[in-house]
Amino acid sequence: MRLPDALKEAAEAYRRWILECLPIGKELLYLSQDHVKQVPLTPAEVLDLTEKALIAYSAQKVDMPSKIALHPLADTFFHAMPAYVPEQFVAGIKWGSCYPRNREQFGVPQAQGLILLSDHLSGLPLAVMDCKYITELRTAAVTYTAIKYLAPKNVETFGMIGCGVEGRQHVRNILSVLPGLKTIYVYDIFEKAADALIADLQPCIGAQIVKAASYEALVKNTQVIASATIASEGYNPVIKDEWIEKGKTILLCEGHTLYEDPVFKRADKYIVDSREQVEQFVQYGFYPFGHPVIHAETGEVAAGKVRGRENTEELIIANNFGMAVDDMFVVRAIFDRALEHRIGVRLPL
Ligand SMILES: NC(=O)c1ccc[n+]([C@@H]2O[C@H](COP(=O)([O-])OP(=O)(O)OC[C@H]3O[C@@H](n4cnc5c(N)ncnc54)[C@H](O)[C@@H]3O)[C@@H](O)[C@H]2O)c1
Incomplete structure (x- = not known):
């Protein structure tokens, strides 16, 4: 995909603005996870950027080749996720990994990685940044976007399966898209993760967070259910088709891992972030x-x-496996604001 002629002048003006803050070609900006967290960006802005990213992708205004994947161990992956968004003047790649046993083996979260942002007019590197917090923000925002359009009105109950990094971020601002929530049920096979989520987030959330006793209790008691657990290649479903009534909205971050297959086949609407990606994952x-x-x-x-x-x-079931373009819209905002606020470390090229 090429930069349209109509955007060339604006693209050059943006590059001149970057040059006022960063000598392109001599240095790049390095943002650690702490730096990324320091950048001022509101949840509403992240939601708006992510929704725009999803729309741009489906309108084919984005150059986003399929993920290149490596699978060194069972249920693990590295994904090379490039995207170019001409209208955002952003070209970059996320090199992200998921190692579900990282927490027990190495005491670190399963999702790791870095993002490389490049200047689309010269190809020179602009920034390298940690991807974990960006992934966390945009993944919850993708789910929120789906909820905006797919959940019924006046939802009072939300369920979150998986209370790790993504699960916590999903719960944190859920009232922004489900303002009528009264109860949030959470469930995790590692019970302490659910306890910690409740202890940390209950003080800042205007709905009661309750630890569900089982998958069955969670899915039967909730109208909208999200999950962020483990993306598994195998078929070991723990949520029975018969527990899922009509009218529910189910949002998946990890593909079909948790649910029995017939529930997907009988859904009235099955929605994905990328058709092409689903075929690839087949x-x-x-x-x-x-x-x-x-x-x-x-x-x-x-x-x-x-x-x-x-x-x-x-x-309705939405299976959003995540796309590079979701990252890149947020990355552009993070990069610009890091330059404005002089956040990060400059490294020589
Ligand atoms: N769709 C996307 O864009 C996207 C982006 C990032 C991560 N993910 C996926 O989200 C998932 C969670 O990522 P994370 O960074 O939050 O990981 P994490 O390790 O921080 O948290 C995962 C949590 O799920 C729990 N869990 C594992 N299996 C479970 C099960 N069967 N039932 C209930 N709880 C279970 C774990 O105990 C842990 O607390 C991963 O599968 C990851 O691949 C998706």
């Missing part, structure tokens, strides 16, 4: 029974091109 063995008929991409629904929820009876 090749990697992630959908051993094949994927359901895809109703739409999340970005098509957010753009109003395809209808989201149409009545309270629909069972």
